[in-house]
Amino acid sequence: MVEVLDAKGLMCPMPIVQLAKKMKAMKVGDELDLISDDVGSKADVPAWCERTGNQLVETKEANGVFTYRIKKLK
Amino acid sequence: MADTKRVVMVVSEGTFDKGMMAMIIANTAASMGMDVHIFFTFFGLNLLKKGAKPKLPGMFRLFTGMFTKRMAKGGIADFPEQLSMALDLGVNLYACSTTMSLLSIEQGDMIDGVKVLGAAGFLNVAADADMQYFIG
Structure with missing residues (x-):
């Protein structure tokens, strides 16, 4: 399954901090679409x-x- | 995946910019699975006091609120929240024992979760660092 994390409007490093948090709660093999407008x-x-x-x-x-699109491998 | 990297920081100033810089690097590093240790010494130790609300240095102190608001708009939490986020992420916060005596700060004056270290204890942690930052 593909989850979605909308991080539009968030400044660095919040997209990464939230990505890490979200991925931690997902299962290996699951995928996530991270959406960001931060150039960084x-x-x-x-x-x-x-x-x-x-x-x-x-x-x-x-x-x-x-x-x-990020796939959780571990 | 690479081996777990250890990040060690020394923070020697207690202004808003130094505190936020340290916490943003620390929380990002922890989010990347790194092992993070921060040693607060001299005026940096004021950042660990309960209810600390650091200001920008000198004349810029007047703009601290504006900076905080702009960061909040981009989802970046204020300093106290950054500290509790760091503790949640397993970042190690150390208070310099000599500074505690110099500034008359006791363990109970600081937020929960802070460990007290001397120079040798800190160097022991820093000896196995992959990255070292001095923020002061």
């Missing part, structure tokens, strides 16, 4: 995924809004 998220989300061992499946961008 372009670097932050891949960094978070790499550091925590989760998978960034896809990144989409439209009108300054980024959508990250």
